[in-house]
Amino acid sequence: xxxxxxxxxxxxxxxxxxxxxxxxxxxxxxxxxxxxxxxxxxxxxxxxxxxxxxxxxxxxxxxxxxxxxxxxxxxxxxxxxxxxxxxxxxxxxxxxxxxxxxxxxxxxxxxxxxxxxxxxxxxxxxxxxxxxxxxxxxxxxxxxxxxxxxxxxxxxxxxxxxxxxxxxxxxxxxxxxxxxxxxxxxxxxxxxxxxxxxxxxxxxxxxxxxxxxxxxxxxxxxxxxxxxxxxxxxxxxxxxxxxxxxxxxxxxxxxxxxxxxxxxxxxxxxxxxxxxxxxxxx
Amino acid sequence: xxxxxxxxxxxxxxxxxxxxxxxxxxxxxxxxxxxxxxxxxxxxxxxxxxxxxxxxxxxxxxxxxxxxxxxxxxxxxxxxxxxxxxxxxxxxxxxxxxxxxxxxxxxxxxxxxxxxxxxxxxxxxxxxxxxxxxxxxxxxxxxxxxxxxxxxxxxxxxxxxxxxxxxxxxxxxxxxxxxxxxxxxxxxxxxxxxxxxxxxxxxxxxxxxxxxxxxxxxxxxxxxxxxxxxxxxxxxxxxxxxxxxxxxxxxxxxxxxxxxxxxxxxxxxxxxxxxxxxxxxxxxxxxxxxxxxxxxxx
Ligand SMILES: Nc1ncnc2c1ncn2[C@@H]1O[C@H](COP(=O)(O)OP(=O)(O)OP(=O)(O)O)[C@@H](O)[C@H]1O
Ligand SMILES: Nc1ncnc2c1ncn2[C@@H]1O[C@H](COP(=O)(O)OP(=O)(O)OP(=O)(O)O)[C@@H](O)[C@H]1O
Ligand SMILES: [Mg+2]
Ligand SMILES: [Mg+2]
Numbered sequence: 001x002x003x004x005x006x007x008x009x010x011x012x013x014x015x016x017x018x019x020x021x022x023x024x025x026x027x028x029x030x031x032x033x034x035x036x037x038x039x040x041x042x043x044x045x046x047x048x049x050x051x052x053x054x055x056x057x058x059x060x061x062x063x064x065x066x067x068x069x070x071x072x073x074x075x076x077x078x079x080x081x082x083x084x085x086x087x088x089x090x091x092x093x094x095x096x097x098x099x100x101x102x103x104x105x106x107x108x109x110x111x112x113x114x115x116x117x118x119x120x121x122x123x124x125x126x127x128x129x130x131x132x133x134x135x136x137x138x139x140x141x142x143x144x145x146x147x148x149x150x151x152x153x154x155x156x157x158x159x160x161x162x163x164x165x166x167x168x169x170x171x172x173x174x175x176x177x178x179x180x181x182x183x184x185x186x187x188x189x190x191x192x193x194x195x196x197x198x199x200x201x202x203x204x205x206x207x208x209x210x211x212x213x214x215x216x217x218x219x220x221x222x223x224x225x226x227x228x229x230x231x232x233x234x235x236x237x238x239x240x241x242x243x244x245x246x247x248x249x250x251x252x253x254x255x256x257x258x259x260x261x262x263x264x265x266x267x268x269x270x271x272x273x274x275x276x277x278x279x280x281x282x
Numbered sequence: 283x284x285x286x287x288x289x290x291x292x293x294x295x296x297x298x299x300x301x302x303x304x305x306x307x308x309x310x311x312x313x314x315x316x317x318x319x320x321x322x323x324x325x326x327x328x329x330x331x332x333x334x335x336x337x338x339x340x341x342x343x344x345x346x347x348x349x350x351x352x353x354x355x356x357x358x359x360x361x362x363x364x365x366x367x368x369x370x371x372x373x374x375x376x377x378x379x380x381x382x383x384x385x386x387x388x389x390x391x392x393x394x395x396x397x398x399x400x401x402x403x404x405x406x407x408x409x410x411x412x413x414x415x416x417x418x419x420x421x422x423x424x425x426x427x428x429x430x431x432x433x434x435x436x437x438x439x440x441x442x443x444x445x446x447x448x449x450x451x452x453x454x455x456x457x458x459x460x461x462x463x464x465x466x467x468x469x470x471x472x473x474x475x476x477x478x479x480x481x482x483x484x485x486x487x488x489x490x491x492x493x494x495x496x497x498x499x500x501x502x503x504x505x506x507x508x509x510x511x512x513x514x515x516x517x518x519x520x521x522x523x524x525x526x527x528x529x530x531x532x533x534x535x536x537x538x539x540x541x542x543x544x545x546x547x548x549x550x551x552x553x554x555x556x557x558x559x560x561x562x563x564x565x566x567x568x569x570x571x572x573x574x575x576x577x578x579x580x
Contacts, residue, residue, distance in 0.1 A: 041465040042437060093463070094436055096384060145311055148381045148459070149335030149491075174462045175381075177334040177491050179531030203465050206536045243467050248494070248537040252556045259560060260567070270536060274543045281546060 003073045004029040005166060005197040006036075006053060011067035013052060022048050024221045026067070030214060035188055035198040037208035037229070040218035041243050046201045047093055049218065050168050053199065054088040055081045071166060086115055089164030091172045093201075095155035104130075104146075105139040108158045115162055122161075129161040132187055134180070149175045156184065167191060167198045174203075185211045206247045209233050209268040217242065234266040249273035298322035299485060300346065300454065305355035307341050315341035317509040319355075328476060328486045330496050330517065333506030334531040339489045340381050342506070343456050346487065347376035360453065374402070377447040381458035381489070383439035388431035392423055392442055395431055399450035410449075417445040420471065437463035444475060454485045461492045473498055497535040497554035505530050518552040 006029060013023040022045045030036045038046050051057040055076045058065045069076040072087060092098045101107040108126045117125070130136050133153035138146070143154055152175045159167070167188065173181040185207050188198045202208055208215060208229070215232040217225035219242050225232050233239070233246045236254045245251060246268065253264050253273060264280055267273040302321040308314045316338040323329055331339045344350040345357050348369045357364045360375050380386045389395045396417055400410040418424060421441050426434070431442050440460065447455055457476075461469045473495060479486050490496065496503065496517050503520045505513035507530045513520050520526060521534040533539075534554070541553035553559045 042463075042468060094384075096382065141311075145309065145313065147336045147340060153335065171463060175335070175459065175491070177531045178493065178533035180335055181491075182533070203463070203469075243465070245466050248535060248556055249540050252537060252540065252559060255556060255560055256563070260563070270540050270543065273540055277544065 004070075005032045005034070005072060006030045006199070007068075007070040008053070009068040009070075011049075011052060011065070011069060013048060013057065013063055013065045015048075015063045020221075022221045023052070026221075026223055028216055028223065028226050030197060030199075032197055033192055033195045034213045035192055035200065035211060037212035037215045038199060038201045038218060039203070039205060039208065039215065039244060040224075044218040045221040046218055047170050050090070050170050050199060050201060052076075053168060054090050055079065055084050056090070082114070085111075085162070085164075087164060088166045088168060089159040089162055091156055091159050091167075091169040093170040093174075095152045095175075098155045098158070099143040099151060102142065103139065104135070104141050104143055104154055107143055107154060108161045111158050111162045117162075125161045125163070129157040132160055132183075133157045134183070149177060149180065152176060153180065156187075160187070165196050167196065169198070169200045171201050171203070173207075181207060205233065205245060209247045209250075217244065230268060233268040236266065253277070296324055299325050299360060301358045302342075302345070303356045303358075305342075305345065305352040305357060307338075307345070307350060308353045309341075314509055316345075319511050321504065321511065321514070323485055323487070325485065326480070326483050328480050328488065328499060328501040330499065330501050330503045331487065331489045331506060332491075332496065332503060332520075332530065332532060337506040337530070338509040339506050340458055343378070343458060343487060343489060346372075346454065346456055347378050348372040349378070373452075375452055376454040376456060377450060377452040378456045379440065379443045379447060379458060379460060381462075383436050383443060386439070386443050388439070388442070390430050390432075391427065392429050392431055393427040395442055396423075396446050396449050399446050403450065413449045413451070417448040420448065420475070421445040435463075437468065440464075441468070441471075444472070448475065451479075451482070451484065454487065455479055456487045458489045459491065460488065461490065461495055469495065493533060493535045497538065500554055505532070518554055521554065522552045 009027050011023055011026040012021050014021040040046050048057055051061065052069060053071065057063060059081050076084060099107060101110050105126055108129055109122050112122055112125060133156050135150065135153050135157060143151060146154065156172055173184050188200060189211055191198060212229050215229050216223060217232060224242055225238065233250055236246045236250060239246055249270055250266050250268050253266050253276065256262050257264055264276050267276045300323040302319050305316060305319045306314065307316040319342060333339055341350065345352060345364060346359060348364045348367060351365050359372060364372060389398055396414045397410065400413055423445060431439050444460060460472045464472065476486050476488065476499065500517045503515060503517040504511055505520060505526055512530065513526045521538060537556050538552060538554055541547055541559055548562060
């Protein structure tokens with residue numbers, strides 16, 4: 001197999017104060033230009049896995065790790081987190097933990113400063129990043145005088161301004177309004193067009209089904225399912241066993257089949273679901 | 283559009299329990315977060331507040347328990363003017379689960395946190411135990427009782443805050459984005475909690491971006507946009523207003539978009555849940571079968 005954007009092989013990880021590993025023998029890979037969605041119940045290990053991919057775990061957050069992680073062919077273990085941050089952008093699950101600076105402009109400049117982006121270039125990038133998250137005009141405001149969703153938008157903008165080639169986002173849309181959620185997924189899709197790679201963790205599966213190429217289902221620290229979006233979301237009984245759900249349209253088609261003895265294919269997006277249902281009910 | 287009680291009784295003849303009169307709020311930095319809001323909330327109502335990021339939802343509800351006071355206008359809760367009452371008095375009437383659980387203060391263990399609210403209410407030991415145990419059971423907190431809430435992640439901390447409000451059960455419960463970061467099971471639990479409060483006659487005010495939750499509840503829905511209230515109606519009616527939805531950056535649940543695109547559903551209705559479409563199909567099939575039987579019988 002040719003070099004993949006992200007290759008995880010036999011990854012096992014244990015925090016110092018836990019008795020059992022929180023990640024168990026995880027292997028998967030994603031190619032350049034692909035977007036991977038990670039889903040799973042609370043405590044499954046999604047955030048821990050994401051932080052292993054950029055080296056934050058175990059280099060900054062300690063624990064015992066086994067296995068191999070390669071990002072763009074580089075061994076994450078052998079590179080330090082600062083060096084990785086040139087390639088891998090990371091949006092944290094709790095945006096407030098990411099925010100620290102005095103004004104929104106400074107907040108965004110901070111990450112770029114660490115990468116050595118020249119000052120002249122910063123202003124343009126700040127403007128760009130703020131417009132991508134619809135926060136134009138907020139440059140001088142304090143990050144603390146923002147609403148919850150605005151803070152989350154800012155955390156995303158700060159990472160976008162660093163222009164990473166690999167983007168990892170841990171529940172980046174949890175506090176966003178529906179339009180904002182779509183915009184974040186659109187940003188990922190745009191990056192994809194440039195051959196960039198993304199990982200997104202989310203509890204809402206409808207957008208994952210519409211935007212991602214592959215889905216990894218994690219539970220109890222183990223990979224329960226890994227495949228294309230279609231493959232994963234049509235195995236609806238397996239998802240239910242894991243207390244998870246498929247997109248609403250898929251749930252509908254599945255229940256329709258059960259209640260009315262139908263044989264409809266399980267589509268995972270609105271457009272396909274409408275086609276499937278209409279062609280059977282003319 | 284006029285306010286309706288959930289049980290359909292004439293709202294006009296009833297006194298609202300909470301009343302927001304011409305309220306604006308300007309933050310110290312000069313940002314106007316809430317502008318000219320009028321809103322009456324009646325006994326037993328579940329009211330959702332939707333709207334885009336920064337539209338003023340959190341700022342508005344922080345007025346209900348006196349965390350903020352209006353810079354213009356007045357708010358009364360249970361007959362009390364929030365400007366004149368102590369926060370401690372108001373918070374015995376209005377329980378609030380913060381959007382950001384880092385802003386909520388907690389006692390050093392989950393058990394202490396759950397018991398604390400009840401000890402303020404002068405109830406018997408046995409009643410307190412019963413209430414706390416019910417909350418522990420619903421939120422599956424058995425293994426976390428001795429944990430410090432500070433060590434939990436934010437969605438877990440939010441659950442602890444909800445459990446402790448459930449134990450206290452104040453008249454009004456304000457939930458600011460209760461399903462944020464929750465998995466499927468957690469979202470279902472929030473839905474159950476809201477329904478339980480409603481059954482027991484509480485007022486629930488709920489801010490959310492979770493359209494599935496609103497679809498399931500189909501409750502009275504306020505839409506905020508740029509600090510103002512732009513709609514106040516039942517969720518299915520709000521969701522059918524394309525202009526309002528667009529203006530406020532809203533999107534109905536996926537199943538509603540699906541139903542809207544189907545050609546053979548009853549187009550005068552807005553379907554908010556998977557079950558509502560399935561029931562319609564079932565009824566329709568039964569009607570057709572009846573028609574066939576009548577047809578063949580004659
Ligand atoms: N720093 C830490 N030290 C010890 N245990 C931890 C630490 N961080 C997480 N854990 C534990 O590891 C497990 C996996 O946690 P993780 O945060 O990766 O889950 P998650 O799938 O991201 O959950 P959520 O959906 O709630 O964000 C959980 O049991 C959690 O309690
Ligand atoms: N502490 C503060 N100081 C100054 N301005 C603030 C403060 N908190 C919020 N704001 C501003 O007030 C407006 C309303 O914010 P609010 O938090 O009420 O929005 P919201 O509707 O709850 O949004 P979200 O969906 O993102 O939580 C926004 O423009 C926000 O930037
Ligand atoms: Mg997580
Ligand atoms: Mg808010």
